[in-house]
Amino acid sequence: MKLKSKSANTKVFIDMTPMIDVVFQLLSFFIMTLKIGTAEGDFNIKMPLAAPRAAAPDPNQIPPIKLYLAAGAGGELATLAVNADPREPDFEPAGPNVFRGPDRFKRLHNFVAGQVGDGSLAGSAEVELICDYRLRYEYVIEAITAVSGAVGPDGRIIKLVEKIKFAPPRE
Numbered sequence: 001m002k003l004k005s006k007s008a009n010t011k012v013f014i015d016m017t018p019m020i021d022v023v024f025q026l027l028s029f030f031i032m033t034l035k036i037g038t039a040e041g042d043f044n045i046k047m048p049l050a051a052p053r054a055a056a057p058d059p060n061q062i063p064p065i066k067l068y069l070a071a072g073a074g075g076e077l078a079t080l081a082v083n084a085d086p087r088e089p090d091f092e093p094a095g096p097n098v099f100r101g102p103d104r105f106k107r108l109h110n111f112v113a114g115q116v117g118d119g120s121l122a123g124s125a126e127v128e129l130i131c132d133y134r135l136r137y138e139y140v141i142e143a144i145t146a147v148s149g150a151v152g153p154d155g156r157i158i159k160l161v162e163k164i165k166f167a168p169p170r171e
Contacts, residue, residue: 077139
């Protein structure tokens with residue numbers, strides 16, 4: 001006796017229409033949401049040129065002046081020094097660039113005026129104030145006033161230094 005299997009005669013047909021619809025919907029979704037970026041490695045970078053050789057110092061450019069203001073125990077100004085750090089071991093308390101006494105800011109003004117000259121170098125001169133953390137503000141303001149300029153006898157302002165910057169406060 002022969003048994004016939006029903007599976008051999010019946011074929012299952014798969015309708016491909018819904019699958020093609022889904023594929024086209026996904027394709028259109030990805031095309032609509034595609035954002036074209038710049039090609040990798042195509043950067044707009046401008047590299048610096050080789051460093052130029054060191055030229056002779058410009059006579060119209062004076063080096064930056066570092067002004068050290070060291071505070072005493074009560075916040076008063078203990079030491080006012082130009083280009084000489086009072087914290088360094090080779091600091092000379094009686095050096096020529098250390099100003100003490102009641103006329104210290106006037107002497108500081110005269111020192112800066114001697115460095116800047118007649119005021120033609122005021123735009124290129126630069127002073128960096130390095131102040132102790134405990135120093136009272138009145139001394140900082142007096143130092144800024146002494147290095148920035150003065151009022152002449154005719155009432156005009158004589159500028160000495162226009163670029164004044166502060167170093168971070170130190171303990």
